[in-house]
Amino acid sequence: MTNLFKTKSKPLLGVDIGSSFVKVLGLSQLSKGYKIDSYAVVHLPEGAVIDNNVQEVPIVAEALKKGVRISGSRNKMAITSVPASVxxxxxxxxxxxFTEDELEEQIKVEADQFIPYPLDEVAIDFQIRGQSATDPEINDVLLVACRQDSVQSREDSVNGAGLQCDVIDIxxxxxxxxxxxxxxxHDLEGKTVGLIDIGASSMSLYVLEEGKVVYSREQVFGGNDLTHNLSQVADMSADEVERAKKEGSLxxxxxxxxxxxxxxxxxxxxxxSLQFFYxxxxxAELDILLLSGGVSALSDLDKTVEQELGINTQVANPFSGMKLGSKVNRTKFEADSSSLLLACGLALRSFEG
Structure with a gap:
């Protein structure tokens, strides 16, 4: 079975494979808080990843290899993820x-009843969550399954970059x-939080209550249209446009x-997207909106959204209390940080018990 729930043994390099960029992030744990040891954001050619599926493994692997080189990380153990939508x-x-072997066989039998694909095409893993609250003779078990090719293409991309893909997360x-x-x-205690992740080609809304995702929805919208339009009228490459947007030099x-x-x-x-949620x-109604993803780095986007929607809106920042390692350029990191939320969550897996 696939190691979706494998317990970490070493610090893991967080690897986020998006539709237009790959991001790598390395963290270490301090006595109080965390330190950002390394990071990089590398642009992907168009068509390398389409609709959350890695189409060109060698191209993605090469971009990741470049990212690891830029980051200066020496960590070879990595974690990446598959989208919840798959x-x-x-x-x-x-x-x-049941013994663990018996439980695994029982899970395969059970999975065959509700997974709409042949089991030999599916990656399956499970986690025993503990004793049932209603019956002491029963264990609650979480089963996770997705198409094998969705897992394999990401794992191959990571391994092809000279890393070892130790865990596939969600x-x-x-x-x-x-x-x-x-x-x-962001003072989120007791609040219903809307997290809006706007990437290059898609936008996702995640609603969190007590820190758990209770609703999610993805739609087609992202920063690619803006990048393409600016690239054409300004006679700039996509990378130059992205750099100018981050630097505010357009x-x-x-x-x-x-x-x-x-x-x-x-x-x-x-x-x-919020109308669909409501x-x-x-x-409950949202108390606050947090923006993440590359588009959220646009100057004053949070203010525009707050003015239009009437909801307290801020750019998500999980790094405010972290120390910066000597290899990390503060100015560049601050420009890229809004796109590193998923990579941060992946890297944090290293420090779970």
Whole structure:
């Protein structure tokens, strides 16, 4: 079975494989808090990852290899994740009398009933969560399954970069892992939190209650359109545009003509996503919105969203209490930090018991 729940043995390098960028992040634990030891963000060619699926393993592996080299990390043990959208999660109950081998066989039998793919095409793992609250002879078991090719392509990409992919996580679990840090930075205790992750080609809304994701929705919208438009009118490469956006060095006419309208569109797309959430009618209203992903680095996007939606909106920052290692350039890290939330959650897996 796939090591979705493998217990860490060494510090793990967090590897986030997105549609347009790969991100690597290394953390170490201090007596109080954490230190950022290494990080890098590397652009991917168009088509390398499509709809959350790695299409070109050698290209992604080469980008990751470049990222590890830029970061200066010597850590070879890595963790990456698959999107929740490609994962089936099921809570099951089994007798506590089963041995682990017997339980594994029983889980395969059970999985065959609700997984809509042949089992030889599926990666399956499980975690015994403990004794049932209603029956002392029963264990609660969490089953996770996804298509084998979704796992294999990411694992091959990481291994192809000269790393060892030790754990495959799920992105929602990794994001939940950042909640205690976000709570300290943004005063989230007792609040219903909307986390909006806006990447290059997609935007996801995660709603968290008591630090757990209770709702998620992904839609097609991202920063690629803005990047392509700016690249054409300014005769710049995509990498140059991304750098100029982060540095705030775009000419004022391009900011007025392209960036400001895009920020309004982003606010409208977020509003649309929230309407879907509220129409579900199953959870409380949001107390705060946190923005993450590369698009969230646009200057004053949080203010635009807050003004349009009337909700307290901030850029997610799990790093505010962390120390910076000697290999990390503060200016560059601060420009990239909003896109490193998932990589942070993955790296934090290193410090779980």
């Amino acid at each position: 994962v089936i999660v099921k809570d099951l109950e089994f007798s506590r009398s 992105d929602t679990y990794a994001l939940e892992r950042t909640f205690p840090l976000l709570s300290e930075s 000419p004022e006419d391009l900011v007025r003509g392209y960036v400001e309208p895009f920020k309004q569109t982003a606010a409208q797309q977020i509003s649309r 129409s579900s009618g199953t959870h």
